[in-house]
Amino acid sequence: MIDLEEQLHRYSDFKSFRPGQKAVLTQLLNHHDTLAVLPTGGGKTLLYQLYGAITKQRVIIVSPLISLMQDQVSRLQYLGSKRVIAITSAMAFEERVAILAHLNQYQFIYVSPEMLANATVLAAISRQETGLLVVDEAHCISEWGPDFRPDYLKLRTIRKQLGNPLILMMTATATKATRTDILVKMGFSPENVEQVIMPTNRANIFLSAKICLNQKEKNQVLVDLVSQLNGAGIIYFSSKSQAEQMAATLTQQTGKRVMAYHGGMANQRRFRIQQQFMNDAIEIVCATSAFGMGIDKANVRYVIHYHLPANIQSYVQEIGRCGRDGHQSLAILLYEPNDQYLQLNLMAATIPENQLLAHLYQHPNQLSQNDAFRVIKYYYDNGKSFEQATQIFNQAKLRRQRELNTMIRYIYTTGCRRKLLLQYFDETIHDLNPDLCCDFHTDFWGHWQSFNQQYLMQTQSVEKKPLNDWRAILDRLFLLKN
Amino acid sequence: MELSTLYILFGDLTQTRRAKALKNILAGRRTVSNLYWALEYDLLPYFGALRDFKLGDEKNALDRLAHLGLIVLTDRFSFQLTNQGRDQQVNLLKLLPPIKKLTIAAQNDVVRFSSRFIFATQIVSEYSYSNKRYYPQTIGFFDDQLIKRWFIQNKQRQLPNYFQELLDRFLTQLHDDLLAEIFIQSLTGHHFSGETEDQLSAKMGVPPTIIQLQWLMLYADLLTRVQQIPTSPLKLLLVGLARSPMANSTNKTLIMYRNTDYTPEQIASRRRIKLTTVYEHLLEAAIVLPVNQFPFSRLLAEPTKQALESHQPSIIGEWAFKEAKAAIPDLSFFEFRLFQVLDKKRKNDD
Ligand SMILES: [Zn+2]
Numbered sequence: 001m002i003d004l005e006e007q008l009h010r011y012s013d014f015k016s017f018r019p020g021q022k023a024v025l026t027q028l029l030n031h032h033d034t035l036a037v038l039p040t041g042g043g044k045t046l047l048y049q050l051y052g053a054i055t056k057q058r059v060i061i062v063s064p065l066i067s068l069m070q071d072q073v074s075r076l077q078y079l080g081s082k083r084v085i086a087i088t089s090a091m092a093f094e095e096r097v098a099i100l101a102h103l104n105q106y107q108f109i110y111v112s113p114e115m116l117a118n119a120t121v122l123a124a125i126s127r128q129e130t131g132l133l134v135v136d137e138a139h140c141i142s143e144w145g146p147d148f149r150p151d152y153l154k155l156r157t158i159r160k161q162l163g164n165p166l167i168l169m170m171t172a173t174a175t176k177a178t179r180t181d182i183l184v185k186m187g188f189s190p191e192n193v194e195q196v197i198m199p200t201n202r203a204n205i206f207l208s209a210k211i212c213l214n215q216k217e218k219n220q221v222l223v224d225l226v227s228q229l230n231g232a233g234i235i236y237f238s239s240k241s242q243a244e245q246m247a248a249t250l251t252q253q254t255g256k257r258v259m260a261y262h263g264g265m266a267n268q269r270r271f272r273i274q275q276q277f278m279n280d281a282i283e284i285v286c287a288t289s290a291f292g293m294g295i296d297k298a299n300v301r302y303v304i305h306y307h308l309p310a311n312i313q314s315y316v317q318e319i320g321r322c323g324r325d326g327h328q329s330l331a332i333l334l335y336e337p338n339d340q341y342l343q344l345n346l347m348a349a350t351i352p353e354n355q356l357l358a359h360l361y362q363h364p365n366q367l368s369q370n371d372a373f374r375v376i377k378y379y380y381d382n383g384k385s386f387e388q389a390t391q392i393f394n395q396a397k398l399r400r401q402r403e404l405n406t407m408i409r410y411i412y413t414t415g416c417r418r419k420l421l422l423q424y425f426d427e428t429i430h431d432l433n434p435d436l437c438c439d440f441h442t443d444f445w446g447h448w449q450s451f452n453q454q455y456l457m458q459t460q461s462v463e464k465k466p467l468n469d470w471r472a473i474l475d476r477l478f479l480l481k482n
Numbered sequence: 483m484e485l486s487t488l489y490i491l492f493g494d495l496t497q498t499r500r501a502k503a504l505k506n507i508l509a510g511r512r513t514v515s516n517l518y519w520a521l522e523y524d525l526l527p528y529f530g531a532l533r534d535f536k537l538g539d540e541k542n543a544l545d546r547l548a549h550l551g552l553i554v555l556t557d558r559f560s561f562q563l564t565n566q567g568r569d570q571q572v573n574l575l576k577l578l579p580p581i582k583k584l585t586i587a588a589q590n591d592v593v594r595f596s597s598r599f600i601f602a603t604q605i606v607s608e609y610s611y612s613n614k615r616y617y618p619q620t621i622g623f624f625d626d627q628l629i630k631r632w633f634i635q636n637k638q639r640q641l642p643n644y645f646q647e648l649l650d651r652f653l654t655q656l657h658d659d660l661l662a663e664i665f666i667q668s669l670t671g672h673h674f675s676g677e678t679e680d681q682l683s684a685k686m687g688v689p690p691t692i693i694q695l696q697w698l699m700l701y702a703d704l705l706t707r708v709q710q711i712p713t714s715p716l717k718l719l720l721v722g723l724a725r726s727p728m729a730n731s732t733n734k735t736l737i738m739y740r741n742t743d744y745t746p747e748q749i750a751s752r753r754r755i756k757l758t759t760v761y762e763h764l765l766e767a768a769i770v771l772p773v774n775q776f777p778f779s780r781l782l783a784e785p786t787k788q789a790l791e792s793h794q795p796s797i798i799g800e801w802a803f804k805e806a807k808a809a810i811p812d813l814s815f816f817e818f819r820l821f822q823v824l825d826k827k828r829k830n831d832d
Contacts, residue, residue: 013615070620073620074617074618074620075617077617077618078615078616078617078618079615080614080615085623091623092622095622095623095624098623098624099623259678259681267619267620267621268597268600268619269678271617271619271620271670272670272675272676272677272678273678274617275617275670275675275676276675276677278617278675279673279674279675281675468663469663470653470659470662470663470665470666471650473666473674474646474649474650474653474666475646476672476673476674477603477607477645477646477666477669477671477672477674478606478607478610478642478643478645478646478671479610479611479642479672480610480642480643480646481642
């Protein structure tokens with residue numbers, strides 16, 4: 001039997017495994033197909049990085065988040081693997097051709113499900129021996145989930161074309177029903193797949209929410225919090241422009257170093273802000289929920305939602321970005337009654353109106369012209385009538401409304417927030433510490449300053465005192481050996 | 483970049499300039515009309531210098547500048563600087579390296595060079611600290627490959643020392659600590675993440691566009707310096723940066739015309755392109771090339787030229803084709819434009 005701890009030290013700088021990692025690796029090394037439910041920050045990347053390093057085999061990672069894929073490549077490089085590449089529709093045609101011609105040079109290949117459905121790409125990948133197929137964000141295969149991606153349904157056949165390699169399906173949060181759905185859609189019977197499920201609960205994150213009278217009050221609360229809270233923070237917004245505006249306001253009114261961070265920015269700018277956040281040169285980023293961060297910053301002390309997310313799963317994923325170092329952290333959701341309409345509008349934008357649906361059913365050639373129509377195209381191609389499709393989308397709309405209502409119930413709850421949250425994932429907790437659980441057990445909002453003082457650590461800055469003298473900066477940039 | 487800042491920098495106190503053409507010139511939108519205006523405004527060497535930047539909306543920029551009294555609009559989309567605008571121009575120019583440096587960015591892909599150089603600096607900086615665990619920048623597949631190859635080939639050449647010396651010499655020679663500071667903040671490396679243009683803008687109290695121009699011009703300067711060192715370990719980072727002054731197809735038309743005695747009609751049929759396209763290619767070449775490298779006399783018959791000379795007004799740039807045509811009935815637009823180009827180029831040569 002392989003000594004996993006030894007391998008961990010050999011191939012990474014980590015001192016020990018995070019919960020669940022060892023169990024998953026053991027299953028994989030015993031050649032068992034595995035479904036892993038690991039919370040964000042649970043170290044998903046390390047799993048396949050280590051598997052690849054130990055077995056020297058090629059790993060294909062299917063991931064739906066094109067905007068994040070390059071970050072994932074960087075992250076794997078950061079973790080010490082250099083032969084990594086991503087194939088996405090975002091890259092230039094010549095680039096893709098060059099990469100496909102030299103695919104054998106890469107051990108870790110990231111690919112979007114849409115790209116994998118492309119015959120040329122699939123053929124090039126099938127020519128290589130694949131040791132492990134990783135399906136990231138596996139819940140995207142679930143038709144009744146909010147992140148449904150029709151191309152995920154093709155993965156079952158694609159796996160066969162790749163010679164049925166060992167498979168690792170991963171997701172951060174999945175209810176029991178979603179888990180079963182994933183397995184069925186991938187063509188497994190549940191008894192043939194090992195499931196490693198780690199609890200969603202993150203005991204070191206304090207949960208709180210505040211209902212404000214209006215936006216003005218919400219802004220004031222945000223300014224107060226940001227001025228005083230210790231350590232690094234992420235604030236989530238539902239639009240880029242709001243994130244930009246608030247970053248400017250907070251810079252002006254709190255004296256803290258705040259930057260906006262979202263998908264609309266140029267690569268170099270995004271990289272620099274990411275670096276600054278990693279190096280603690282800026283303390284707070286105003287981000288859009290649609291756009292996560294590829295980096296793994298361990299010492300984020302708090303996550304504030306300026307706008308509520310669409311559902312509990314997203315919320316749990318987003319707050320999971322704080323406290324990865326295990327120290328006490330804080331999740332705050334700010335809400336004012338108008339926010340739900342904002343979220344309803346966003347929701348309406350993701351589900352096609354009847355009129356559009358009717359138009360596309362009459363002009364099906366337009367279905368392939370826009371990526372946003374891929375779900376409609378899927379139903380059309382599968383012979384669903386207009387009436388059936390309408391019904392499916394109406395149901396989707398109702399489902400999302402229900403999910404949003406659950407989210408709002410979380411905000412208005414008069415009980416323990418953690419219990420409510422975990423109930424959603426069929427989880428229970430036994431040993432909760434009421435002082436560090438949520439704002440139901442203590443008067444958090446009356447005493448958040450002292451909570452901050454007592455529990456949230458200040459950042460120990462890595463980037464030394466900022467220098468203004470270019471000579472001093474230059475001297476420090478390169479360590480010269482004489 | 484803020485178009486309003488660029489309009490101040492590239493506006494003129496006496497010559498009326500078309501806002502749209504000015505923007506297209508800087509963005510490098512290669513049409514005969516844009517090239518012609520670039521010639522007319524003496525901005526041909528700047529053609530396409532800012533092609534990698536988003537330049538914003540003309541109307542907003544003009545409204546803002548007019549409102550501030552920095553320009554006067556001569557019609558809805560043309561403007562001249564006011565005296566106040568001219569003062570502002572002088573102030574902005576003081577913040578920049580000599581504006582001529584921007585022409586390097588028209589001839590070379592300076593932005594691409596800068597992203598290669600910044601990435602190379604990060605790699606060398608981390609390498610000097612023996613740190614292998616860091617997030618590398620992402621600069622596209624081909625450049626990524628290029629930099630990996632470069633690093634492997636040059637690792638033995640004491641790169642940290644080389645970078646340190648190169649940058650120290652380069653920044654010292656600027657004789658401007660503020661510019662040197664702005665340059666160094668464009669880099670990233672071991673526990674150093676530099677600053678964005680808006681962070682520097684807030685710190686220095688100058689518009690973000692000026693910071694971006696400073697960066698572009700400083701990297702242009704650095705590029706020329708590195709090009710001049712034949713043994714530089716950075717040689718490989720310079721490949722594929724040169725920009726050709728003419729489009730490929732234009733060049734083909736020109737070569738065919740120069741090397742044969744084909745008429746434009748014959749070239750059109752040989753090259754299977756439209757006759758108007760042939761004329762556009764020839765005009766583009768006439769504008770871009772030095773006078774003695776373009777066959778003006780073959781395309782502009784002596785009698786036509788003499789007729790044009792005898793009717794031309796004092797400012798030929800404002801001569802409308804309609805007026806010229808009224809005086810010389812069988813004049814074509816091509817001949818008219820070609821004459822304008824020739825006249826302007828001769829005056830520039832004097
Ligand atoms: Zn609780």
